Structures are given as C-alpha cells and as structure tokens.
Amino acid sequence: MSLIKMTGIHFAYPGRPPVFAGLDFSLEDGQRVGILGPNGAGKSTLFLLAMGLLQADAGAVELFGQTMRRESDFAPLRTRLGYCFQDPDDQLFCPTVLEDVAFGPLNQGLERSQALERAHAALEALGMAGFAQRVTYQLSGGEKRLATLATVLALRPQALLLDEPTTGLDPQTQERLEAVLRESELPWAVISHDHAFLRRNCDLVLELNQGRLIPRDNR
Amino acid sequence: MHLETLAHGHSLFHRLDPRGKLAVALAFSLVVATGHSPWAAGVGLGLCLVGCLAGRLPLREVAKRLVAVNAFTALLWLVLPWQLGLGGGWLGLSLKHHPQGLMLAGMITLKANAIVLGLMVLLATSSVNQIFHALAHWRVSPRLLQVFFFFYRYLHVLHREWHRMHLAARARGFQPRTSLHTYRTYAYLTGGLLVRSYDRAQRVYQAMLCRGFRGTYWLLDHFHWQRRDGFFLIWGGLMVALLLILELAA
Numbered sequence: 001m002s003l004i005k006m007t008g009i010h011f012a013y014p015g016r017p018p019v020f021a022g023l024d025f026s027l028e029d030g031q032r033v034g035i036l037g038p039n040g041a042g043k044s045t046l047f048l049l050a051m052g053l054l055q056a057d058a059g060a061v062e063l064f065g066q067t068m069r070r071e072s073d074f075a076p077l078r079t080r081l082g083y084c085f086q087d088p089d090d091q092l093f094c095p096t097v098l099e100d101v102a103f104g105p106l107n108q109g110l111e112r113s114q115a116l117e118r119a120h121a122a123l124e125a126l127g128m129a130g131f132a133q134r135v136t137y138q139l140s141g142g143e144k145r146l147a148t149l150a151t152v153l154a155l156r157p158q159a160l161l162l163d164e165p166t167t168g169l170d171p172q173t174q175e176r177l178e179a180v181l182r183e184s185e186l187p188w189a190v191i192s193h194d195h196a197f198l199r200r201n202c203d204l205v206l207e208l209n210q211g212r213l214i215p216r217d218n219r
Numbered sequence: 220m221h222l223e224t225l226a227h228g229h230s231l232f233h234r235l236d237p238r239g240k241l242a243v244a245l246a247f248s249l250v251v252a253t254g255h256s257p258w259a260a261g262v263g264l265g266l267c268l269v270g271c272l273a274g275r276l277p278l279r280e281v282a283k284r285l286v287a288v289n290a291f292t293a294l295l296w297l298v299l300p301w302q303l304g305l306g307g308g309w310l311g312l313s314l315k316h317h318p319q320g321l322m323l324a325g326m327i328t329l330k331a332n333a334i335v336l337g338l339m340v341l342l343a344t345s346s347v348n349q350i351f352h353a354l355a356h357w358r359v360s361p362r363l364l365q366v367f368f369f370f371y372r373y374l375h376v377l378h379r380e381w382h383r384m385h386l387a388a389r390a391r392g393f394q395p396r397t398s399l400h401t402y403r404t405y406a407y408l409t410g411g412l413l414v415r416s417y418d419r420a421q422r423v424y425q426a427m428l429c430r431g432f433r434g435t436y437w438l439l440d441h442f443h444w445q446r447r448d449g450f451f452l453i454w455g456g457l458m459v460a461l462l463l464i465l466e467l468a469a
Contacts, residue, residue, distance in 0.1 A: 107431030
C-alpha cells in the first residue's frame with residue numbers, strides 16, 4: 001500500500017507561475033525517499049500539499065489508501081504522518097519542551113499520563129531527557145531541531161516527512177539525529193541539499209526540477 | 220533579548236507557588252490603585268521595599284526599572300501643580316500655582332512605585348511561563364492566555380528577525396540619519412517584519428494542525444502547593460487587610 005500517493009498534481013501560488021503541472025509522487029511502506037532540488041523548486045510545497053495544508057488546483061492525493069478531498073479527510077490522518085518543518089521555531093510553540101512534545105499525543109486523545117510517558121520516551125530516545133522542563137525559545141539551534149523531531153516521534157507516526165532536517169547542525173548533532181532516524185525503522189521522505197546525507201539514508205533519491213521528479217543515480 | 224532577569228534566584232519569593240503570588244499581587248495592586256489614603260500607599264511601598272530586600276533582588280536592575288517608571292511620574296510633577304488661567308500676564312495667559320496638584324502628583328508617584336515594586340517582588344520573581352501557567356490554573360480565559368503566550372513566545376523570534384534584518388542593512392552601509400532614506404528603510408524593515416510575522420503565524424498554525432490541533436491548548440501541571448504557600452497566602456491577605464484598614468481609617 002502507498003502511504004502517500006499524489007497523481008497529476010497541479011498547483012500555483014496566487015499570481016505566480018505554476019509550481020506543479022501534473023506532478024506524480026508516492027511514498028511506499030518501507031521506502032526511504034530523498035528529495036533534492038534547487039531553491040524554490042517546490043520541495044516544501046510538495047509536503048504541504050501531501051499534508052493537506054495547501055489545496056491542489058487539480059489532481060488527487062491519497063493517504064493510506066484513502067482519497068483526500070477536504071480538510072475533514074486530512075485532519076484525522078495528519079498525525080499518522082510526522083511532518084518536521086524546516087524552521088524549528090515554527091514547530092515549537094508550547095512553553096516547555098515537555099508540553100510541546102506531549103501536545104500531539106494529547107491531541108490524539110491519549111490520557112495525560114500516557115501522553116507524558118510517550119513524551120518522555122521520545123525525549124529519551126533523542127538523548128534529551130534533561131530538557132523536559134526547558135523553555136523552548138531558550139534552546140540552541142541543534143537542541144531545537146532535536147526537540148522538533150521528538151514532537152513528531154511522540155505521535156508514533158507511520159512515516160516521516162522531514163524538511164531539511166540537518167540544516168545548521170554540527171557534525172555530532174547530525175550524527176545523533178541520523179542514528180535516531182535509522183533506529184526508528186520508519187519510512188520517510190526527506191528534503192535536503194546534502195547529497196551525502198541522502199545517499200547514506202535513502203534508497204531512492206529524486207530531483208525536483210521544473211515541476212518534475214526525476215530519479216537520481218543513488219551512488 | 221532577556222526580559223526575565225529577576226526570575227533567577229533562590230529567595231523565598233522565587234520558591235513560592237506563582238498561583239499564590241498572583242492572587243496576592245492582584246489584591247495588593249487593586250487596593251493600592253483604588254485607595255485615597257497616602258498612608259496606605261506609603262505602607263504598601265514600605266512593605267514592597269522590605270520584600271525587595273528579603274527577596275534579594277538585584278537592586279541595580281530594580282532601580283533601573285523604577286527610573287523608567289518615574290520618568291513618567293516626573294512629567295506629572297512638572298504639569299500637575301500648575302493651573303493655566305486666562306487674562307493678564309504674558310500673551311493673556313497666567314500660570315497659577317496649585318498645591319492640590321502637588322498632592323496628586325505625590326499620590327500617583329507613591330502608588331505607581333508601590334505597585335511596580337510589588338509586581339517585581341511578587342511576579343517578576345517567577346518566569347513568564349510560570350505566570351502563564353498560574354493564570355491558566357486560575358481559569359483565566361484560555362483564548363486570552365493563548366494570545367498572551369504566543370505574543371511572548373514569538374516576541375523573541377520576531378526580535379531576532381528584526382535584529383537580523385537590521386544587521387543586513389548595516390552590513391550594506393546603512394546608517395540611520397535624519398533623512399528620507401532612513402525613514403524609508405525603517406518603513407521597509409517594519410513592513411518586512413509584518414509580512415514575515417504573518418507568514419510565520421501561518422506556518423505555526425500549519426505545524427499545530429499537523430499534530431492534530433483542534434482548538435485545545437494543553438497544559439501540564441507542574442506546581443506543588445506547599446505549606447509555605449498557604450502561610451504566604453494568609454500573610455499576604457493580612458497585609459492587604461492592613462492596607463484596607465488604613466484606607467478606611469483615613
């Protein structure tokens with residue numbers, strides 16, 4: 001089964017030339033896809049469309065085999081995909097790290113104690129157990145990045161959508177992040193400009209250019 | 220940008236439960252602000268000074284904030300004791316000394332200092348997040364609290380963005396002067412900030428939707444009411460009652 005299946009997607013931002021005119025993209029279970037492409041090619045837009053945060057002008061989006069038409073179709077399925085935004089400051093909006101990580105599980109309807117348990121487990125997995133009570137806006141760039149990953153992992157998603165997860169990380173933090181990702185055994189689609197990172201962590205690398213996704217030699 | 224310089228410390232006031240401090244601060248401010256007795260305001264100011272010393276607040280920082288407040292009250296001292304009259308004198312206007320205005324300026328200064336000092340002792344000794352949580356525990360409207368919290372959370376981000384844009388302008392030789400170019404540049408920077416914050420608001424909302432947000436902003440408990448908080452609440456209540464008695468006696 002495809003986790004994400006997008007066919008014949010047309011999309012343009014108001015008053016701008018079209019970003020996509022007939023784009024196809026899919027993420028299969030167990031697959032790890034890397035997406036490269038120049039700035040402004042529409043990489044983040046692709047993810048926003050897949051999550052239903054932008055509406056395609058034409059074309060079909062399927063999540064977990066179900067056709068998505070409107071917001072009410074997307075809303076219950078969104079937390080099954082863990083979407084990590086490009087800028088951690090967009091994603092960390094709760095007072096403390098713990099509250100931010102527990103936010104998703106609480107929305108999923110978990111009991112407070114279960115949500116906390118999950119939040120603590122997610123922080124622990126990222127080596128951030130000591131950060132639970134820290135204030136989100138006082139974290140360093142690397143810590144923020146790891147915290148956003150924790151907020152997403154705490155959802156126990158079935159796949160990850162990662163938008164430039166390694167930008168601005170020092171080598172040690174990047175290594176930690178990669179190790180956690182690999183250990184998660186989740187399928188993912190990841191946007192990055194870092195070819196080496198994509199080669200290490202993906203079994204398929206696509207290049208998005210002029211509205212088309214073209215497979216790249218993954219060596 | 221660091222706005223919580225007084226929140227670090229280990230004094231009694233730093234350790235008290237912010238819920239109790241919030242209640243006492245509210246009652247104290249109400250009584251002082253609405254009172255007419257200079258005695259009550261004076262005793263209130265005295266209590267806060269004692270609190271300030273007991274809480275071992277950094278006096279330099281406290282003084283800095285009081286100077287800012289008294290820059291405003293100084294204006295009142297300049298303006299209030301004088302009454303402008305028509306007829307006679309220079310340009311047909313006369314200035315008359317008005318002793319009641321002096322009393323009024325004194326009263327406002329006393330009250331303003333008492334309240335600001337009280338809030339520094341009681342509220343600034345907690346972090347903004349703790350105050351936020353305490354307000355939530357007092358069942359303040361969740362929507363209001365979210366606005367308050369988002370304001371504070373993104374103030375830092377916007378401040379950083381402003382700083383970055385400003386640096387970028389300076390790196391290209393921008394120097395603020397009294398000129399149209401300067402005004403235009405500041406207009407661009409401000410406009411840029413508005414647009415960026417609008418975009419950011421949209422992205423934050425999207426990020427919330429991605430984690431299943433449906434209107435509930437969850438808060439987790441992490442306050443533990445202790446015996447000392449009970450004592451403090453009673454003591455604070457007694458002090459406010461004292462001020463009330465002074466007020467009624469006047």
